[in-house]
Amino acid sequence: MMLKSVTESFANMIHGLKVGHLTDPVIRRSKRMILDTLGVGFLGTNTEVFHIASQYSKIHSMDFDDTWHPATHPSGAVLPVITALSEALPQSPKFSGLDLLLAFNIGIEVQGQLMHFSKEANNIPKRFHPPSVVGALGSAAAASKLLGLSLTKCQEALAIAVSHAGAPMANAATQTKPLHVGNAARFGVEAAFLAMLGLQANKQILDLKVGFGAFYDNYSPKVLPNLATYTWLLDQQDVAVKRFPAHLATHWVAEAAESVRKRLVTDRGLLPIDHIQRIVLRIPDVPYVNRPFPDSEHEARHSFQYVACAMLLDGDVTVPSFHHSQINRPQVRELLKKVELEHPLDNLPSFNTLYCEVSVTLKGGVTFTERCDTFYGHWRKPLSQEDLQKKFRANTSRTLPNDTAESIVKVVEKLEDLEDCSVLTSLLKGSSPQRPLQNYSAYDHSIRSL
Numbered sequence: 001m002m003l004k005s006v007t008e009s010f011a012n013m014i015h016g017l018k019v020g021h022l023t024d025p026v027i028r029r030s031k032r033m034i035l036d037t038l039g040v041g042f043l044g045t046n047t048e049v050f051h052i053a054s055q056y057s058k059i060h061s062m063d064f065d066d067t068w069h070p071a072t073h074p075s076g077a078v079l080p081v082i083t084a085l086s087e088a089l090p091q092s093p094k095f096s097g098l099d100l101l102l103a104f105n106i107g108i109e110v111q112g113q114l115m116h117f118s119k120e121a122n123n124i125p126k127r128f129h130p131p132s133v134v135g136a137l138g139s140a141a142a143a144s145k146l147l148g149l150s151l152t153k154c155q156e157a158l159a160i161a162v163s164h165a166g167a168p169m170a171n172a173a174t175q176t177k178p179l180h181v182g183n184a185a186r187f188g189v190e191a192a193f194l195a196m197l198g199l200q201a202n203k204q205i206l207d208l209k210v211g212f213g214a215f216y217d218n219y220s221p222k223v224l225p226n227l228a229t230y231t232w233l234l235d236q237q238d239v240a241v242k243r244f245p246a247h248l249a250t251h252w253v254a255e256a257a258e259s260v261r262k263r264l265v266t267d268r269g270l271l272p273i274d275h276i277q278r279i280v281l282r283i284p285d286v287p288y289v290n291r292p293f294p295d296s297e298h299e300a301r302h303s304f305q306y307v308a309c310a311m312l313l314d315g316d317v318t319v320p321s322f323h324h325s326q327i328n329r330p331q332v333r334e335l336l337k338k339v340e341l342e343h344p345l346d347n348l349p350s351f352n353t354l355y356c357e358v359s360v361t362l363k364g365g366v367t368f369t370e371r372c373d374t375f376y377g378h379w380r381k382p383l384s385q386e387d388l389q390k391k392f393r394a395n396t397s398r399t400l401p402n403d404t405a406e407s408i409v410k411v412v413e414k415l416e417d418l419e420d421c422s423v424l425t426s427l428l429k430g431s432s433p434q435r436p437l438q439n440y441s442a443y444d445h446s447i448r449s450l
Helices: 006-016 024-044 048-053 079-088 097-115 130-147 151-162 177-196 250-264 304-314 330-336 385-396 402-413 422-428 441-448
Strands: 276-282 339-342 356-362 367-372
Touching (some): 006 097, 006 151, 024 385, 024 402, 130 177, 151 177, 250 304, 304 330, 385 402, 402 422
Antiparallel strands (some): 276 356, 356 367
């Protein structure tokens, strides 16, 4: 079939890809993404943002989501949609694990393909938060697949979703940022239902610079390959999985700072703060992660300076590192005063190429420098399956009973063999009453073992 437009080729991909198109690497990687995202979602239910927004949706509010290249958080806008629909729709027989994996991967694929249509999208974003843009279309695509929409209605769903897309980067490092992913999921599934009910929109939306192209400079869309020769982006490009909840670029800083600390501190000794004269971070120029003195947990998650100081001081960065009591410690504030940033011309703001150097100069003039080119958890150095599961168990330790968490791990591990998705959705509803937010000790012990 000759496809006349980019938008039609996307609809054809959504409508036409079948379970048989899934490859072993795509299944393996997407199961890891699903397990990680479920854990992050359960952890997010313990936050103030969740409690404020709980009337509307359970959203990810920890900046702990997986990250792809070009830069976006692909799973968060898709997984809530397919788990909710798989439970709510009167499907007979019920959706299988492979049905879930197919819809999930179509939602991921749509996001990745759209991000490849612009050179601007290759770099860390400056204008729009990517999950709010491509996430809405990924959600619409996944929902359209589970709803069984026709090719034409898939086009309509994408077009409707574009009118819901977009949120400014100015709200990064605020409590509103997590709403971007939640709204993308919500608006995408809404777009799919509206298309199913007959609402019409511009069927050329992805072809036009005044359509989806309004979100990106240098927008150059291309018709997707036909299904007979289709290759998944996830086959070619894995995601990064975070070990602590902060902006991805800070993970390079953390590893470099950890290496420097090992040269400054022996055994369990204390960092010689009084002997430190200067701390230099050589990083890309990313203004919204340049926060010299963060005042909130969300600002701290988007601060090169804070993550470097927390690692130098404590030898680790974990969920509790971003609590108010940790951010406002006198030792942290003293270290922050000594931090300077440098932006080498060769250090571009791309998650695929950036690096970090951390130099600590003592008052005697001795300087210790370490560099991180690829942190543990990046797609070039992925977390082991054991450490991924440890992260999940730690993230669910305050919300799920241990036996329920272990059952979810086992179900997701064999998701392609699951005949009825209600087995998974029933487990996801089995959370126990939340423990007090201040009780971090058990979580801290679990996450430090990573």
